[in-house]
Amino acid sequence: MNVVATAHTLLAPEAEWSHDGAFHIIEQLSKPIHRNLEPVGPHYLAHARRKRHHRTFSEDDRIVAAQQAKNVEDADSGEISEPEDPLLLSRDPKDWKNQDHYAVLGLSKYRWKATDEQIKKAHRKKVLKHHPDKKAAAGGIDDDNFFKCIQKAMEILTDPIKRRQYDSVDEFADVEPPSRKAKGNIYKLWNPVFDSEGRFSKKKPVPRFGDDKSTKPNVEEFYNFWYNFDSWRTFEYLDEDVPDDNENRDQKRHVERKNKAARAKRKTEDTARLRKIVDDALAMDVRLQKFRKEERLQKDAKKIAREAEEKRLAEEAKKKAEEDAKRKEEEEAAAKASKADAKKAKEAAKNAAKKNKRVLRKGAEDANYFHPDGAAPPDVINNVLADVELLITKLDNEELDVVAKKLAGLKVADDVKGVLVDSIHSTIGKGSAKESDYKILLQ
């Protein structure tokens, strides 16, 4: 078995393998096409040997198999057939300039649209039918006039330059533009005209006239294209024959000049003609009015929308102002309230402080100013009260509150003194007073 060693690398799985087993079917192969193998060469003969092993093939098999196979040879296409006009058949080949080359080959309905392939096929058909040798052999008259017409048509239609020159003046391919007053479906009226004129365009593709569904850019592009039409149309075909004998040089030059002038004139006329066609189409083009109307509607709609928007904005602004005012009021009220609260609290604190101070003083008084027996002498009372007052000044309201709470309920004089002394120590510790400031409590 023949194994090809490739230099390629296989894939790593992109995601977790989520199938049972190691093989996963997604689709079947595409359907095959039946074709005829050429029964030639050693490899085919090996194939045939395998295939017909132990088999014989009947005539039926042959027919069935042959019908299955795709045919690669074209069946003679009868598409190019037109009845031959007797007038055409009796044409004088010398008058080839006025000959309808497409009609001669039976391609009247294709004209400039005929492909090279069609021209070739059409020509062959005509040759088979009209070759003079055949007519002579069949005992007919030895008349090769129409055959000459066929050859001339072929010569012109297979030469790209000559074909263009002929197509340029092929009036059978022209589509008459409708008059400006024409009634009816403008798309049916104009599309064929522009499709036909489009054959002369150097630029491809040529935009079509379109229909009522064409967008504004399409239509604009269309007119833009046609007002700037770049045409290859030329008028050499209508030239007057130039005498080609050398004797008459002046005459020759004269005819050449005349031809040149005539071509230029025709070209100018053609440009003007096309311009008029485009003008006419433009004048009749209801889509333009439609677009204008649509635009106006759009503009109106925009205006309405703008006004609505403005109104909405104004309303919004008003609402906002109202809300702002309300909020401000509320805030002010709240501020006032909180101010009152603060005042109350302050007062309460003040009262509490007063009360606490009283507790401290009362504590000293209740403990008989820490005098052991009998009524305390006035200097002791003064000193104790002075110390307590000093302590009070050194304590802030909270500390005062703490001390007052500790004192509450204490009956024993030493306990009361202890609390006061602790508190004095802590104020000294904080450095807000000195030991020496106190007169008696620390002794």
Place this chain on the structure above:
Amino acid sequence: MSDTDEPQQKTVIGIAFGNSNSSIAFTGPDGKAEVIANEEGDRQIPSVLSYVGDEEYHGAQAKSHLVRNPRDTIAFFRDYLGKSFAAVDPTNAHSSAHPIQHDTGVAFSVQEKTDADPATLSVSEVTTRHIKRLSDSAADFLGKSIDGCVITVPTDFSESQRKLLAEASKGCGLTVLQIIHEPVAALLAYAAREETSHPADKTILVVDVGGTRTDAAVIAARGGMYTLLATQHDYELGGRQFDEVLVDHFSKEFMKKHKTDPRENERSLAKLRLECENTKKTLSLSNSSQISIDSLAGGLDFHSSVNRLRYDLLSKKLVDQVVGLVESVVKKAEMDLMDINEVILAGGTSHTPKLALRIQQLFPATTAVQSPATTTTSLNPAELCARGAAIQASLIAEFDAEDIEQSTHPAVTVTPHLTKSLGVVITSPAGDDGKADDKVYVFLESETAVPARRTATFTGTNVGGDVLVRIVEAKKESVDVTPAKEAKEKVNGADDDEDDDDDDDEDDEDEKVIKRVTEVERVIAEALLKDVKKGAKVEVMLNVAGDLTLTVTARVVGGQGGVRGTVPGPAL
């Protein structure tokens, strides 16, 4: 074993039966085909018979009688075989015996014997006589009687034409083993040179530019078997038209000097034509050629010369037509010119250098164009059909009639072909985003006849771990790989050889570089190989059965086990 046990070898030949020329070939004991020269030393034997006095002339001698004895000289008759009078184009026979209506077909009326009425020779009869002369020449050369032959015909030969040809051959006692298509024979002539039992899959274009017509065929060669994908013919384009441009050229020159048009006199025209054909052939080899005709017209001699440049210009339109035919047949095959791997130029006119070069320009540099002007190893394009026929003849020499009948039976030849290429997805290297790289390695190209099987090995992955074998139908897509703007100027250099300007223009316009790459079209199935070592080789086999059942086998080379799976064929 004694020598007498050897079966008596049959002597068989190949015949290329052309409208203008025929040739004969045989395959020697070394298996190489060789073209045989007739008694006059011609390998290209004009398919012409001429009756002069009581003599029958054949080949080159008969052809020379076109000047003095045109009405009794029969030429260009092959394509008339089996056709009705209404369906034949008498143009080519205008300067020789004219075809006439006869029974249901065509005949020629010639003065076969001096003292009898003109004889009416049907095309079949003429064909019989022509083949007899060819067969005699071959027998003469080989020193043995001929037991059978293979004959080539154009692809548009109908079944009834083939039948008549076989009968005509039988008429002179030569058995036709098989009638084969000219482009396929040409292909076989080249294929026989490749010494491999596994010929590469290729799509081949055969362009046969003969004397009176040009035929083009696109052929799929898959595993050494051939399938015609499309054919196209131009019956009004061939070597005769190339002769004609020289005839016109020299006639004008003659007229300028002598004020007489040699084309107006039948005999002068015939003389000029024959000489122009020789001039044309000389121009295929050298840069200029002389022409010299005694008493061309009005008793005046004509001597002139023409160079190749001039000739190329004169024949440009004809070459354009060949190019057009090539483009149209490839289009008809629904392919891109870039998908053609090889071009074989056949037929005498393919010697023309300009023609071959213009065709070469149509294709990328990777496409080999087989012709004397483009490859040094090419075979003689005029001999391809005879060689191919001789090779085929040697292959079936020992077959009996029943064998051949069955081997060429449509029940065997008509085969399902894949419509899509089948392969596995590969990782493409990162360079330029991998845009210009194949995404799929193709095992079986589209248009492969089934059953068919291919095997290939790959690197598992570069990191190790699990490997995914994703089997897909692939399509080809064009990718623009034009290198970034560079100084592309100055390629043509100074125009010192003032070669045909138009061609240079075409080159300049076409500066895009397009590459065809394979892309995934449809995923058919996936197979998973577990834990493959880094860098290990994986072998994949795809086997498509006659009913389009696909069997996939994947295994690590040198490893254990593997994965095998089957995708049932599509409902037909």
